[in-house]
Each structure stands twice: as C-alpha cells, then as structure tokens.
Amino acid sequence: xxxxEALKRIGSVAKESGxxxxxxxxxxxxxxxxTFGRTEGNYRLFNSDVFGRLRxxxxxxxxxxxxxxxxxxxxxxxxxxxxxRYIKVKLEDKxxxxxxxxxxxxxxxxxLSELLSGWEVVPxxxxxxxxxxxxxx
Numbered sequence: 704x705x706x707x708e709a710l711k712r713i714g715s716v717a718k719e720s721g722x723x724x725x726x727x728x729x730x731x732x733x734x735x736x737x738t739f740g741r742t743e744g745n746y747r748l749f750n751s752d753v754f755g756r757l758r759x760x761x762x763x764x765x766x767x768x769x770x771x772x773x774x775x776x777x778x779x780x781x782x783x784x785x786x787x788r789y790i791k792v793k794l795e796d797k798x799x800x801x802x803x804x805x806x807x808x809x810x811x812x813x814x815l816s817e818l819l820s821g822w823e824v825v826p827x828x829x830x831x832x833x834x835x836x837x838x839x840x
Contacts, residue, residue: 709751710739711748711749712746712747713728713746713747716749720757722757730757730770734777734778736753736756736757737752737756737781756777759773760773766794766797767801768793768797772793776789
C-alpha cells in the first residue's frame with residue numbers, strides 16, 4: 704500500500720508540473736515517461752521522478768532537441784548510463800546548424816539591403832514581368 708500512496712495520478716502531475724494532461728499523455732505515448740500502471744478508473748499513475756523527467760524534456764526542447772532525440776537520451780538514462788556525451792554531440796550539431804542558418808540569413812539580409820538601396824519605381828510594364836526590380840538578377 705505504501706507504493707500506491709507514492710504514485711500520482713495524471714491530474715496531479717499536470718497540476719504540479721503546469722503542463723496540460725494532453726501533453727503528459729502524449730509524452731507517455733512516445734515513451735518519454737514511465738507509468739506505473741493505472742487506477743481502477745483507468746487513470747495513469749506516475750512515480751515522483753516524473754517531475755525530473757518533465758523538467759529534462761522541457762529544457763532539452765528549449766535547446767532545440769526533438770522529442771525523438773530526447774527519447775533516445777532517456778532510454779540511455781533508463782539503462783543506467785548518463786546520456787551526456789550523446790547530448791553533447793547533438794548540441795554541437797545544433798550549434799553548427801544555427802551557424803549555417805545565421806550565415807544564410809546574413810547573406811539574405813545583404814541581398815535585400817542591396818535590392819532596396821537601388822529601388823526605383825518602374826513606370827513601364829510588360830506582360831511577362833511581375834516586378835522587374837525583384838526579377839532582375
């Protein structure tokens with residue numbers, strides 16, 4: 704009976720974590736959380752470690768990690784290992800991706816600045832041209 708008292712129903716987890724019940728159900732269906740059975744009324748039951756997992760999930764998401772990546776890390780953790788080295792590799796990949804995005808955005812910014820600095824109203828209109836200022840290469 705002591706084990707049953709330590710378990711929390713999904714509604715309590717939602718209230719204490721501030722996450723919607725639907726989100727907790729979704730995480731559970733994806734295998735991110737560990738349920739410890741169900742009540743007679745078919746409510747999911749969770750151990751108190753669910754809050755640490757939920758904090759980890761939200762923090763990892765805020766760093767750009769996908770739920771599938773997070774599930775991989777949690778699986779490593781559940782096997783008794785620390786997933787830190789795997790997380791480090793993923794975060795390094797994210798950083799490289801962000802650097803590429805920044806470079807692409809800077810190139811786009813430069814192109815837009817050049818286009819706008821030479822902007823002129825073109826009075827003539829041909830049937831094949833929508834906006835000659837954008838279409839010129």
